[in-house]
Each structure stands twice: as C-alpha cells, then as structure tokens.
Amino acid sequence: MEFGLQISQKIGFSPWWSNAISLVDRLSTRVAEFFSKVKKIGEDDPRRIGHSFKVGLALTLVSVFYYVTPLFVGFGVSTMWAVLTVVVVMEYTVGGTLSKGLNRAFATLLAGALGVAAHQIAIHCGEKGEPILLGLFVFVLAAAATFSRFIPEIKARYDYGVTIFILTFSLVAVSSYRVDELVQLAHQRLSTIAIGVVTCLCTSVFVFPIWAGEDLHKLVAGNLEKLASFLEGLSAECFAEKGGIENLEGKTFLQAYKSVLNSKPTEDSLANFARWEPSHGRFRFRHPWKQYLKVGALSRQCASSMDALATYIITTSTKSKTNTDPDLPLRIRAACKEMAAESANTLKELSTAIRTITVPSAAGRHASAAVAAIGKWRDALSDDTALPQVLHVATTASLLADLVLRVQKIAGSVEELASLAHFKQPEPPVHDAKIKPVADEESPSHLSITLEK
Amino acid sequence: MEFGLQISQKIGFSPWWSNAISLVDRLSTRVAEFFSKVKKIGEDDPRRIGHSFKVGLALTLVSVFYYVTPLFVGFGVSTMWAVLTVVVVMEYTVGGTLSKGLNRAFATLLAGALGVAAHQIAIHCGEKGEPILLGLFVFVLAAAATFSRFIPEIKARYDYGVTIFILTFSLVAVSSYRVDELVQLAHQRLSTIAIGVVTCLCTSVFVFPIWAGEDLHKLVAGNLEKLASFLEGLSAECFAEKGGIENLEGKTFLQAYKSVLNSKPTEDSLANFARWEPSHGRFRFRHPWKQYLKVGALSRQCASSMDALATYIITTSTKSKTNTDPDLPLRIRAACKEMAAESANTLKELSTAIRTITVPSAAGRHASAAVAAIGKWRDALSDDTALPQVLHVATTASLLADLVLRVQKIAGSVEELASLAHFKQPEPPVHDAKIKPVADEESPSHLSITLEK
Numbered sequence: 001m002e003f004g005l006q007i008s009q010k011i012g013f014s015p016w017w018s019n020a021i022s023l024v025d026r027l028s029t030r031v032a033e034f035f036s037k038v039k040k041i042g043e044d045d046p047r048r049i050g051h052s053f054k055v056g057l058a059l060t061l062v063s064v065f066y067y068v069t070p071l072f073v074g075f076g077v078s079t080m081w082a083v084l085t086v087v088v089v090m091e092y093t094v095g096g097t098l099s100k101g102l103n104r105a106f107a108t109l110l111a112g113a114l115g116v117a118a119h120q121i122a123i124h125c126g127e128k129g130e131p132i133l134l135g136l137f138v139f140v141l142a143a144a145a146t147f148s149r150f151i152p153e154i155k156a157r158y159d160y161g162v163t164i165f166i167l168t169f170s171l172v173a174v175s176s177y178r179v180d181e182l183v184q185l186a187h188q189r190l191s192t193i194a195i196g197v198v199t200c201l202c203t204s205v206f207v208f209p210i211w212a213g214e215d216l217h218k219l220v221a222g223n224l225e226k227l228a229s230f231l232e233g234l235s236a237e238c239f240a241e242k243g244g245i246e247n248l249e250g251k252t253f254l255q256a257y258k259s260v261l262n263s264k265p266t267e268d269s270l271a272n273f274a275r276w277e278p279s280h281g282r283f284r285f286r287h288p289w290k291q292y293l294k295v296g297a298l299s300r301q302c303a304s305s306m307d308a309l310a311t312y313i314i315t316t317s318t319k320s321k322t323n324t325d326p327d328l329p330l331r332i333r334a335a336c337k338e339m340a341a342e343s344a345n346t347l348k349e350l351s352t353a354i355r356t357i358t359v360p361s362a363a364g365r366h367a368s369a370a371v372a373a374i375g376k377w378r379d380a381l382s383d384d385t386a387l388p389q390v391l392h393v394a395t396t397a398s399l400l401a402d403l404v405l406r407v408q409k410i411a412g413s414v415e416e417l418a419s420l421a422h423f424k425q426p427e428p429p430v431h432d433a434k435i436k437p438v439a440d441e442e443s444p445s446h447l448s449i450t451l452e453k
Numbered sequence: 454m455e456f457g458l459q460i461s462q463k464i465g466f467s468p469w470w471s472n473a474i475s476l477v478d479r480l481s482t483r484v485a486e487f488f489s490k491v492k493k494i495g496e497d498d499p500r501r502i503g504h505s506f507k508v509g510l511a512l513t514l515v516s517v518f519y520y521v522t523p524l525f526v527g528f529g530v531s532t533m534w535a536v537l538t539v540v541v542v543m544e545y546t547v548g549g550t551l552s553k554g555l556n557r558a559f560a561t562l563l564a565g566a567l568g569v570a571a572h573q574i575a576i577h578c579g580e581k582g583e584p585i586l587l588g589l590f591v592f593v594l595a596a597a598a599t600f601s602r603f604i605p606e607i608k609a610r611y612d613y614g615v616t617i618f619i620l621t622f623s624l625v626a627v628s629s630y631r632v633d634e635l636v637q638l639a640h641q642r643l644s645t646i647a648i649g650v651v652t653c654l655c656t657s658v659f660v661f662p663i664w665a666g667e668d669l670h671k672l673v674a675g676n677l678e679k680l681a682s683f684l685e686g687l688s689a690e691c692f693a694e695k696g697g698i699e700n701l702e703g704k705t706f707l708q709a710y711k712s713v714l715n716s717k718p719t720e721d722s723l724a725n726f727a728r729w730e731p732s733h734g735r736f737r738f739r740h741p742w743k744q745y746l747k748v749g750a751l752s753r754q755c756a757s758s759m760d761a762l763a764t765y766i767i768t769t770s771t772k773s774k775t776n777t778d779p780d781l782p783l784r785i786r787a788a789c790k791e792m793a794a795e796s797a798n799t800l801k802e803l804s805t806a807i808r809t810i811t812v813p814s815a816a817g818r819h820a821s822a823a824v825a826a827i828g829k830w831r832d833a834l835s836d837d838t839a840l841p842q843v844l845h846v847a848t849t850a851s852l853l854a855d856l857v858l859r860v861q862k863i864a865g866s867v868e869e870l871a872s873l874a875h876f877k878q879p880e881p882p883v884h885d886a887k888i889k890p891v892a893d894e895e896s897p898s899h900l901s902i903t904l905e906k
Binding site for chain 2: 037038041042048049051052053055056057059060063064066067072077080083084087088131134135138139140142143144146147150151163166167170171174175177178224227231261262264265287288291292294295298299301302304305306307308309311312313332333335336339340342343346347350353354357358359360361363364367370371373374377381391393394395396397398399400401402403404405406407408409410411413414415416417418420421423424425426
C-alpha cells in the first residue's frame with residue numbers, strides 16, 4: 001500500500017509540477033512576444049512614444065487645477081470638465097486635436113446657449129409643464145442632431161461636434177430643472193473646457209508636433225515610390241535580357257503596390273485633419289490638400305492595374321514550358337522593358353518632386369518616353385496585319401480568364417461560409433455539383449507559354 | 454439738381470433691392486436643395502430616421518431620473534453620467550452599442566478600482582507627497598494606455614475602452630485629492646453609467662433593432678450582385694452576336710464594380726460590431742463573420758480585375774476602326790461571351806445563396822462552365838503554334854500600356870499640385886520638358902482595333 005501511495009503521490013505531483021512549468025513557459029513566451037511586438041510598434045514610428053508622453057503631460061498639467069487650492073476654488077467640481085476634455089480631445093496629429101478642440105468648444109457654446117434658452121421657455125409652463133416641455137425639447141433636438149450625422153459632409157468634419165452638441169444641450173436643459181445658478185454653472189463649464197482645449201493645443205503644437213499635413217505629404221510621396229519599385233522590379237526581373245518570367249511568386253517587388261490599394265481611409269482622414277492646421281514648416285494654411293487626394297486616387301487606380309498585371313504574370317509564370325525564340329517577342333519585350341523602366345523613372349521623379357517640394361522637371365520626359373515605347377510595341381505588331389485583331393480579342397480574353405479564376409475563388413469561399421455558418425440545403429435538390437477549389441497548377445485557365453529566355 | 458438726386462436714389466435703391474431679392478432667391482434654392490438632400494438620405498435608408506428617434510427616446514427615458522424626485526435623491530448630480538453615457542454609447546447598430554457599452558462599463562470598473570487603489574497608496578505620503586504621487590500615477594498610466602492604442606488589435610476592438618479607462622482613472626485619482634467620500638462617489642457613478650448602458654441596450658435591441666451582422670450579410674451579397682451585373686452587361690453588350698465594343702464609355706454597367714473597390718472599411722467595422730451581437734434572426738452568436746471578410750476581400754480582387762478589363766475595353770473602344778471578320782476572333786468571342794455569362798451566373802447564384810442562407814447548388818456548375826470556356830479559348834488559339842507565344846507577351850504589353858497611361862495621369866496630377874502649392878523650381882534647370890495631359894483620342898497608346906461587328 002505504501003508503494004501504491006508513493007506512485008499516486010508521484011503521479012499526482014508530477015503533472016501538477018510539469019503543468020505549472022509548461023504554463024509558466026507558455027506565459028513567459030507570450031509575454032516576451034507581446035513585448036517584442038510593443039517594441040516594434042515603438043521602433044516603427046518613435047513619434048508614437050512621444051505622443052503617449054504628451055498625453056500624460058497634458059493630463060498632469062490640467063490636473064494642477066485640482067491640486068492648487070486657489071485655482072480649485074475658482075472652478076470647483078467643474079475642474080473635472082478640463083480633465084475630461086483633455087482625455088477626449090487629445091489626438092495624434094495637431095490637425096486632429098484642433099478639429100476636435102474647436103468642434104468641442106463651439107458645440108458647447110451653441111448647445112449651452114440653446115439649453116439656457118430652453119430653460120427660460122420651460123419655466124413659464126408651471127411645475128408640471130416644465131419637465132414635459134424640457135423632455136420634448138431634448139427629444140426633438142437629439143433626434144434632429146442625430147439625423148444630421150447621416151449627411152456625409154457633417155459626418156466627415158463635424159461628427160464630434162454634433163455629439164458634444166447633443167450632450168451639452170441635454171445636460172444643460174435637463175439639469176436646469178434641478179440647478180438654480182444655471183448661468184454660473186454654464187460659465188464654469190465653458191471656462192474649464194476652454195482650459196482643457198488650450199492645454200491640448202499647446203502640448204500638441206509646442207511639444208514635438210505631429211502634423212497631419214506633413215504625414216499626408218509623405219504618405220502620397222511614399223506611395224508613388226512603392227509603385228515605382230514594382231515597375232523597377234518588373235523591368236529588371238521580367239524583361240531583362242537574361243531574365244525570364246519564371247517562379248516569380250515569391251518576389252517581394254510583386255507585393256510592393258498592395259498597401260497602396262487600401263490607402264484611401266488613411267489619406268481621407270489625414271486630409272480632413274490637415275485642413276484645420278495653421279501654416280507650418282513648408283505648408284501654408286490653405287495648402288491644396290484636396291489635390292493630394294486626387295494624386296492618391298490616381299495612385300490607387302495605378303495599383304489596381306499593377307494588380308491585374310502581377311496576377312497575370314504570376315499565373316502564367318508557374319506553368320511556363322515553351323521556349324521558342326522568334327524575333328517578334330524579342331522586340332515586344334524590349335518595348336515592355338522600356339515602358340516599365342521609363343514609368344518607374346517617372347514615378348520616382350514625381351515622388352522626389354513631392355518630397356523636396358520642387359517642380360517635377362524630368363518626369364515629363366520619362367512619361368513621354370514610356371508613351372513612345374507603346375508606339376514601338378504597336379509598330380512591332382503592325383508588321384502582320386491580321387495579328388492586331390486577334391491580339392485585341394485575346395487580351396480581352398486573358399483578362400476575362402483571370403476574372404473567371406477570381407470568381408471561382410469567391411465561389412469556394414462562399415461554399416466555405418455555407419459550411420461554417422450551416423446554410424440550409426436548397427429545397428429541391430436538382431443539381432449536386434460541387435465547387436472544386438482552384439488548384440493553380442492544374443487549372444486549364446491560361447496559355448502555358450512564357451517569354452523566351 | 455433734384456433730377457440728379459432722384460437718379461442717385463434710384464441707383465442706390467435698386468441694387469439694394471435686387472441684391473436682397475437675389476440673396477433670398479439663392480438662399481431659398483440652397484435651403485430647398487438641402488431639404489431635398491436630407492429627404493433623399495432618409496429615403497435611401499428609412500432606418501436612419503428610426504435611429505434618430507431612438508436616440509431621442511433613450512435620452513428622454515434617462516432624463517426621467519432627473520425629473521422624478523425619489524430617483525434623483527438616490528444618485529444626486531451623478532445622474533448626469535447616465536445622460537452622458539447615453540449620448541456617447543448609443544450607436545447605429547446593436548453591435549456598435551453593445552461594443553461601446555461593454556467597453557465603457559468594464560473600463561470604468563477597472564479604472565475606478567485602480568483609481569481608488571492609487572488614492573490609498575498616495576494618502577500615506579503626506580500632505581505634500583500626495584499630489585506629486587497622484588500626478589505621477591496619472592502620467593504613467595495615461596502614457597501607457599495611450600501607447601496601447603497603437604497596438605492594432607486593441608485599436609480595433611478596445612479603443613473606446615482605453616479612452617474611458619484614462620478618463621475614469623484620471624478623474625478618480627485626481628478628484629480623490631478633494632473628495633472625501635470617494636467610494637460612495639465611485640459607486641454612484643458606476644450605477645448611473647450602468648443605467649445609461651442598460652437604457653441604450655434596451656432601446657437598441659427592442660425598438661426596431663439594426664443588426665451589424667445582418668447589414669454585413671446583405672452588403673457582401675449585394676457586392677457579389679454588383680460584380681455579376683458588370684459581367685452580365687459585358688456579355689450582353691460586348692460579346693453579343695450583333696453587338697460590338699464601341700462607345701461604351703457612358704454605359705452604367707461599366708461602373709457597377711466601382712463601389713466594391715472601397716468597401717473594406719465598412720466591412721471591417723460591421724464585422725467588428727457583429728462579433729458582439731447576440732443570436733438574432735437567422736444568425737447565431739458565433740456566426741463566422743470572419744469568412745464574410747474573406748469573401749469581401751476576394752470580391753475586391755475581382756473588382757480590381759474588372760477595373761483593368763473595363764479600362765482596356767473603354768480605351769480601345771473609342772478608337773475602333775478596323776472591321777475585318779476572320780474566323781478566329783469569332784470563336785474567341787464566343788468563348789469570351791461564355792466566360793462572362795457563366796461567371797455572372799456564378800456570382801448571381803452565390804449572391805442568392807448568401808441572401809437566402811442556402812447552400813449554393815448551381816454555382817459550382819456555372820463556375821466549371823466558365824473555366825471550360827477558358828479551355829475553348831485556348832483551343833481556338835492552339836491551331837497556330839507560333840501565336841500563343843506572341844499573345845502572352847502582347848497581353849503583358851497591353852496591361853503595361855494601360856499602366857503607362859495611368860502613370861502619365863499621375864504625372865499630370867502632380868504637376869497640377871506643384872502649381873497649386875507653389876512648389877519651388879529645381880536649382881539647375883537642365884531639362885524643360887513639360888508633361889502634356891493625356892488626350893485619350895490622340896495618344897498612340899493602344900492598338901486601333903475592335904472586335905468585328
């Protein structure tokens with residue numbers, strides 16, 4: 001029995017011990033992973049650390065109003081509103097802080113005045129009528145203001161202001177039923193909110209300022225550079241004299257344009273904030289930020305074309321077999337190389353021009369050279385009069401074939417959704433066709449041909 | 454002299470009068486425009502009007518706590534927090550309200566507890582040490598919490614919670630210096646915030662609920678339908694036996710896919726909110742919302758392919774001249790028509806399957822037919838062994854040519870930016886090349902050919 005007890009002790013003890021060790025192990029790996037992730041976020045953009053300290057600084061500054069008795073006596077409990085304002089108004093960029101601060105200040109002023117007016121009207125309606133009328137006012141104004149947020153222009157610029165308007169009007173109108181010195185209270189709140197906004201603005205502008213306009217400027221220039229690196233890679237790897245379009249799937253340059261495709265929300269919000277920013281560095285107050293959005297939209301269209309091209313190249317490169325070498329493709333290839341290289345040069349020039357705020361001088365020359373290369377390609381083809389006709393239809397067909405494969409992928413994905421979400425079976429099971437996932441190597445979707453080496 | 458006076462009176466009077474009339478005219482047109490816009494926003498989605506009334510209702514409900522004396526006595530001025538909570542927590546969808554409400558409740562609880570703990574530590578440091586230590590706590594926690602918002606996972610789901618955490622901790626820690634009955638105050642605030650959250654949730658869930666999940670479901674299905682309508686239009690207008698690719702620029706079906714390209718932010722936010730929603734209608738709590746995002750991402754890729762195809766077709770259709778009719782293009786065109794039509798059928802089937810939550814039965818058949826059409830196109834080409842080689846290079850070149858034109862458009866746009874933003878001239882003016890804006894009719898960018906009629 002003693003032996004059995006020892007064993008059971010051993011069994012009981014060992015798993016607990018090893019479990020605990022493995023738990024600690026897993027936990028420490030997790031913690032280490034988390035910290036390396038946090039470190040990376042800080043290293044990617046050290047301004048993030050600066051921003052975090054700025055928020056701490058602004059909060060500590062504004063809380064001095066609590067600690068210093070003569071300051072506190074002036075505002076009383078309303079000092080709370082200064083702290084509250086700092087927390088919600090402080091944004092990453094100067095423009096963001098300005099936009100929120102001004103929205104908050106003006107909305108509070110307007111809603112406070114309307115709230116006091118509502119109170120003045122309501123007190124003439126007697127003991128019982130007052131809360132009913134106040135309730136009606138709050139209902140109508142809150143509903144109207146909420147609806148106004150669906151208007152795109154208001155949503156983009158004054159969304160926060162509308163929230164604060166509803167908030168302040170409700171607070172003033174409703175609490176006017178209980179508070180006697182309403183005007184004094186409103187005055188205290190306004191002053192403390194102003195203190196909060198001013199604290200935020202000073203911290204934003206004077207301590208390592210982060211300008212939304214500058215970020216937008218850099219983002220747009222950087223995106224042009226990414227597009228250029230795709231074309232450079234293409235010209236070097238695909239159309240080089242000794243190169244060939246084979247096994248390109250892993251190449252990094254084929255991914256370069258991808259982040260550009262989803263840049264719209266970031267650009268829109270930066271441009272929205274940049275409008276509020278005062279003149280800073282090389283940017284005036286009325287800098288043409290909207291034009292950056294136009295360049296951004298064209299860049300995304302360009303990235304979309306690159307997506308079509310990259311997909312086509314990757315799909316065909318994986319099943320390249322033929323290796324003939326007539327003259328025609330060589331000439332076309334030279335034209336392709338020129339188109340890609342000159343377009344890359346154009347984009348690089350444009351990116352540098354934006355970065356250095358200099359008129360792009362050489363970009364026009366490169367762009368013209370790229371367009372001239374299109375002409376060379378056309379000339380290479382026009383030797384055979386029957387060919388162009390076929391080529392046009394065939395290009396359309398190639399693009400369509402890519403589309404067909406992408407639709408098939410969607411079909412597979414929806415089928416997966418149907419099984420994950422337990423979609424019901426169709427009532428009369430007429431067809432029992434199954435969607436086969438796309439196996440790129442086997443599908444008869446593309447011509448099994450390549451550029452000759 | 455009297456005559457002169459009359460004239461000057463007439464001159465002085467008439468402009469003021471007509472100015473006023475034209476001002477009133479312009480103003481009334483503006484107001485009429487504004488109201489027709491507002492009406493359209495309401496008609497586009499009548500649930501917006503419902504939401505506005507719901508916000509008004511929730512606010513009126515929660516302000517009852519002010520008007521009814523026994524309720525007010527229990528909470529005092531803290532009742533304000535209930536009103537404040539309703540204004541900031543109430544969102545358009547149930548998931549949004551739930552996400553914000555839970556974030557607010559838990560962040561307040563956690564930060565409140567930490568704030569009380571910070572106060573307990575600080576009071577042991579004497580009269581002078583207390584504000585310094587409290588300030589230090591606020592600084593460190595606010596900085597750390599702000600930095601945590603840069604972690605993408607936290608930003609996506611708990612951004613609002615972190616704001617409330619900083620807010621509550623600062624308020625509790627800082628005001629603990631002045632307030633004696635801290636725990637009672639914290640208790641009152643928590644209760645009133647809970648009242649606010651519960652009011653919002655009840656109004657959201659029980660009065661015309663708007664589910665983020667259902668919206669996501671409909672959005673994804675609707676996007677598939679849009680893609681299908683592009684392909685249907687293509688098959689009917691471009692590859693019909695009597696049709697031809699000419700003057701397509703104005704056709705609406707060529708725009709059908711465009712809104713799909715920018716659907717990512719909406720889908721992301723809806724999926725984020727849908728995760729919080731309880732089981733409703735045909736959707737369980739753990740519905741695979743992530744799979745919808747996958748379908749959405751593939752739909753955007755598909756739309757990107759359509760963009761390349763539509764651009765190619767539009768550019769070439771405007772300068773179509775040749776009208777020969779060999780057999781080869783006819784066969785290719787038939788294959789194209791089949792690819793487009795069958796893909797459109799696939800997408801329509803998938804959209805209907807999602808809409809009706811039924812396993813897609815016929816979609817697989819249509820997808821296979823579309824892939825089979827790719828084979829037919831390949832067969833049509835393989836009659837001539839030299840052709841495929843040329844075709845591949847030519848397709849690549851076509852896509853590149855589109856890219857070149859898009860790059861040229863970017864160049865024009867940046868040039869416009871340079872003039873709007875007064876970019877400086879480059880130092881040594883070596884080149885004086887000018888970028889000529891792209892004139893689509895004249896640029897030698899594409900083959901001037903069409904499909905035969």
